[in-house]
Amino acid sequence: MYQFNYVRPTSLADAQALLAKADDPKLLAGGQTLIPTLKQRLAMPSDVIDIGSLKELAFIRAEGNAIMIGAGTRHYDVAGNADVKKHNPALAYLAGMIGDPAVRHMGTLGGSIANNDPAADYPAACIALDAKIHTTKRLIEADEYFKGMFETALQPDEIIREVTFPHPEKAAYEKFRNPASRYAMVGVFVSKGPWGVRVAVTGAGQNGVFRVKAMEEALAKNWSPDSVASIKVPSTDLLSDLHGSADYRAHLITVMAKRAVAAS
Amino acid sequence: MTVVSMTVNGKPAKADVEARTLLVNFIREELGLTGTHVGCDTSQCGACVILVDGRAVKSCAMLVGQAEGADIVTVEGLAKNGELHPVQKAFREHHGLQCGFCTPGMMMTAVDLIRRKPQLDEQTVREELEGNLCRCTGYHNIVKAILAASEDMR
Structure with a gap:
């Protein structure tokens, strides 16, 4: 580590x-x-600015038809929260699948979406659940927030405060984990709610999380695993690495989408 | 340099260390508590698991500053008054180790797991151990030991 x-x-x-004052802060x-x-x-x-212990960033509140989660909330706390489990069980399930128990005790929602790893789980939930990302400066719609691999709409002097997740009518997340790292090779989050139908894919895109419009349209007509069974995402913009080729990931997207709809 | 103070195994610990010091290195090198191991150094193996404010974390993926004011328990803090902790007893009884390198992390993970889920079954224990690797592949007895300890602590 450098000093x-x-x-x-x-x-x-x-x-x-x-953050505003430092030279090159993280x-x-x-x-x-x-x-x-x-x-x-x-x-x-x-400079490393440690916001991990800020109490004002660690909370979960259910209000109206949404759940507000502070950016500093640990994955473990999201996974076990009674309100999240009741109103948005798919989100609790997703949080409980990140990393391993020790990682979930430390890792945070804000950290995950600020980093925007192409294989991170939370970006899929944010996109599929039409989440609102509140920062110290403004509100950013999830659809406008994720800009590419490790890239977001965040400005250098902006801090995520909380994320609002509206309650879905139906939702599920299915992840095909890399057997060694446990990161998503492909993760698919499907949802139905006031925003319509959404299908968000993580782990597979060269530009990070993305939506599959063809699957969304098919599921809007008929919410059934069969509706997505024959829809294949083109492998052109998918990741290809030693863990799996782009074609393999394209295949997995359809399989995970089917499983997610079946589980919802 | 940064001044840190915390409680480790019930005793106050304070030091002036480089900010980039990892918590595990502080524990091993400053405090001389070498029971906590560094296996992979890439947050995968779990040999460095300790309890910070009651929760199992990987001490190789924490800066010492993040533990400011925290209450820390390492494997050395499990036994009380010369009496082994039920998890330690069960690991000995069921031979939940081969070479022993992963054992401290396995036991700290087990203590945390039994606290969170007092009713355990084999499948749950295996899933919960996903962040702890045993390169001897001695999982069978480790799982047995954790199940026995959870029975014992009920």
Whole structure:
């Protein structure tokens, strides 16, 4: 790890001020991606601003037809929360499948979507559930937020405060895990709600999470696994690596979509 | 440099260390508690699992500063007054180890698991151990030991 200046602000306002002032800062939430990245010397921030212990970012509130989750909320707490399990069980299920128990005790919702790893789980939930991402500066629609592999609409001096997940009528997430890393080779989140029908895919896209419009249209007409069984996503823009070819991932998308609809 | 203070196995610990110090290195090198192991250093193997404020975490994926003010338990803190913890007893009784390298992390994960899920079955234990690797592949007895410990602690 390279040297850096470590600071642990006691309020979001302080964190915001430090972020604006520092040379080349990085926000640290749970650190489950950032710390391994620092260890490999793949990042060299001047300042690490630790917002992981900010109480004002760690909460889950059910209000009206939505659940608000603070950006600093740990995956473990989302997975076990009674309101999330009641109103949005697919989201609780997704959170309980991230990494392993020790990782879930540290990793946060905000950290996951700020990093936007192409194989992360939460981006699929945000897109499929028409989530609203509230930052220290504005509200960003999930559809406008994820910009590509490890890229988001966040500005350098912007911090995610919370994410609003409206309750779905139906939803499910199915993930085909890489047997070694447990990351999604392909993860498909399907949903039906006030926003219509959505199908979001993670783990497979060269540009990160994406929607499959053809599947959405078919499911809007008939919500059944058969509706998506013959829809194949072109492999052109899919990831191809030692874990699986683009064609293999394309095949998995259809399989996971079918399973997700069946599980919803 | 950064000054950190926390409680480790019931005793106060304070030091002035580089900010980039990992929690596991602080525990091993500053405090001399070498029961916590570093296996993979890539957050996959779980040999470094400890309890931070009661929750199992990978101490090789935490900066020491993140543990400021925390209550930490390492494998050395499990036994009380010369008496082994039920998880330690069960690991010995059921031979839940081969080379022993992964054992501290396995036991800390087990303590956390039994706290969260007092009613355990074999399938659950196997799933919950997904973040702990035993390169001797000695899972069978590890699972047996955890099930026995959870019975014992009920």
